[in-house]
Amino acid sequence: MRQTALLMGCALLFSSGCAATFSERARNGITFYCPGAGNTDFGDVGLREGLEQAGYRGEVAAFIWTISFNVALDQTLRFNAHLRAHELARLIREYRRQNPDQICNLVGLSAGTGVAIWALEQLPDGVQVDNVVLLGSSLSHDYDVSRAAAHVAGKIYVYYSPHDAILAGPMKVFGTIDGKFGVDGAGSVGLHSPRAASKIVNNPWRPNYQSLGYYGGHVDGTSPRFVRAVLAKHLLQPASGRMPAESIAGGTAPLAARRDRPAPSLATATTPAPASE
Numbered sequence: 001m002r003q004t005a006l007l008m009g010c011a012l013l014f015s016s017g018c019a020a021t022f023s024e025r026a027r028n029g030i031t032f033y034c035p036g037a038g039n040t041d042f043g044d045v046g047l048r049e050g051l052e053q054a055g056y057r058g059e060v061a062a063f064i065w066t067i068s069f070n071v072a073l074d075q076t077l078r079f080n081a082h083l084r085a086h087e088l089a090r091l092i093r094e095y096r097r098q099n100p101d102q103i104c105n106l107v108g109l110s111a112g113t114g115v116a117i118w119a120l121e122q123l124p125d126g127v128q129v130d131n132v133v134l135l136g137s138s139l140s141h142d143y144d145v146s147r148a149a150a151h152v153a154g155k156i157y158v159y160y161s162p163h164d165a166i167l168a169g170p171m172k173v174f175g176t177i178d179g180k181f182g183v184d185g186a187g188s189v190g191l192h193s194p195r196a197a198s199k200i201v202n203n204p205w206r207p208n209y210q211s212l213g214y215y216g217g218h219v220d221g222t223s224p225r226f227v228r229a230v231l232a233k234h235l236l237q238p239a240s241g242r243m244p245a246e247s248i249a250g251g252t253a254p255l256a257a258r259r260d261r262p263a264p265s266l267a268t269a270t271t272p273a274p275a276s277e
Contacts, residue, residue, distance in 0.1 A: 022095060029058040029103035030095055031235055032088065035066070036110030036136070036219065043109050043135075043222035050227025056236055058103065063088050063115070081111065081177060085118035092119060096127050105235050106132045110166070110187070110218065113137035114177035120148035130239040132156045133231055135221035136164055137186035140176040146195035154239030157231075158191045161205035163216035187218075 022030070031051070033044040044062035051060060063084075095104060106129050108116035113134040120129065131154040149156060162168075167185040175181045190202035205216040212230065213223025220226075 022098065023059060025057070025059040026061075026095065027099060027102065029099075029105075031056075031058065031060050031103075031105040031107060032092070032116070033060055033062045034088070034106070034108040034112030034115045035062065035064065036112050036138075043107075043219060046222035046224045047107060047227055047231075050222075050224035051232055051235060053224065053228045054232035054236060056232065063091070081115050082118055085115045086122055088115060088119035089122035092129060093123060093127055103235075103238050104129045107135070107231075107235075108133070108137070109135045109222065111138050111177040113186070114139050117143070117145055117148045120151045123151045127151060128153045128239075130154050131234045133234055134158045134186065134191065136161070136167065136218045137191065138167060138171050138177045139186045139191070140178055140180045141184045141186045141189050142192055143176075143178055143186065144195060145191065145193045145200070149193075149196040149199040152199055152239075155201050155234070156191070156196070156199050157234050158186055158200060158202045159205070159221055160187050160190045160202065161216035162188060163205060164188055164218050166218040 031047070033047055035043055044060050048060040051058075066080075092104065092106075106116045106120070108114075113136075116132065116134070117139065120132070128151050130152075132148075132152055134156065137158065137160070145156065164185075164187055167188045171185055172182050176183060176185055190204070191200050192202075193200060205214070209216070209226060209230075212226040214220050214226040214230075221231075
């Protein structure tokens, strides 16, 4: 209990509105990664390795929203996920203010997909990310992402697998990250949100993904080989439908902060360091 209280206090401290400091690599773009409950997947490592192998010059910034290494605790303390989503929204907004012309993406895994979507919902009018990738999502399959989709210039790519044992079992007991019980997660059957259908691209698991290290499990979607061959296509190029920099709330960054495309880093949130898919 004492450890949990300390971790919760840290979460509150880091969501208090301190100015964001971005690393030099973030001048090329940024990909925020929201890990799953418990922060036990270390998916940012595979994501970073795979993207770099694909030629990504930017930063993969792991946004640690969890308060423990206890998966069940993080999955059920949903108020903390919402709280941390506000902080992620602030970081995205600040990044966009400083680097309005660079690529900004979101990748979430499991419960982290809820944090990513809720952060998008909190963004002010005119602030958009390029693309979003949801892996093994524990959001309910019918969650209405229309508010979030308004802040996505490109697409929301959902990778799902009927072989995901975590979503088929424990998640239905503890509930989806948005608080529904006994229902399928988007990571099992895809995300079906009618009001945002044009923004969502559902990608079912395929047997040939096994050769890329993605076996349809809960966390292997961040296999470096799978990231390089499949996910990188969503993250290396800017979305064509992004609003012009002049429309971004808070003004534009000085010309010195703009660089040739593409790629990302976040001192306060980083860890050390094919087609419709």
